[in-house]
Amino acid sequence: MAEIVMKAPTLEVVLASGVDRSAGTISVTFGSVDRKKFQLDFAPKCVPLAIAALAAQMGKLVAALPAERTPDLQGIRAIGTQLAMKDDGTVAILLRLESGADLPLEFQAKDLARLRDQIDEAAKLADPKARH
Structure with missing residues (x-):
């Protein structure tokens, strides 16, 4: 049986971030393309690799796009x-x-x-x- 992966909506903008000391997690609140807010909580051990994975995949995506489709990035x-x-x-x-x-x-x-x-x-x- 295939493993089920839950898919989140496309997250478009970072709205906030925080720390839950009691849970030992880092949260990031995003705005989605359909204007809803989603909070993702991360265990500290996965944060460095998540950042590296996002940066690596972003480089691949942008390199493959024609110049006129370069995304407007949140600074x-x-x-x-x-x-x-x-x-x-x-x-x-x-x-x-x-x-x-x-x-x-x-x-x-x-x-x-x-x-x-x-x-x-x-x-x-x-x-x-x-x-x-």
Whole structure:
């Protein structure tokens, strides 16, 4: 007998996230294409692989689409940053997200100069005085 897999509706937008400490789970609330809200609860052990699986499959999907069908993606808005250094000398930039979560991004020393150049370029692009 074939195993039954329950299919959720197409989830279109992330509305919120949270932690249930008593249950030891992480929840994400989504809005569906039919404008309903769904909360999915995740055990911590599956979160890293779920994130990796979503990112990998997203790359495959977008790579296969013609340019005119590239999806309009929901952005991740950073509202603050903080620097940190690990004991091994790795530098991390903590991005504070609008959800209140901190996203640590670790960099090797050799990559920091390139990152600085890219941030300088982004700042120039974002400067309304520099636009024509």
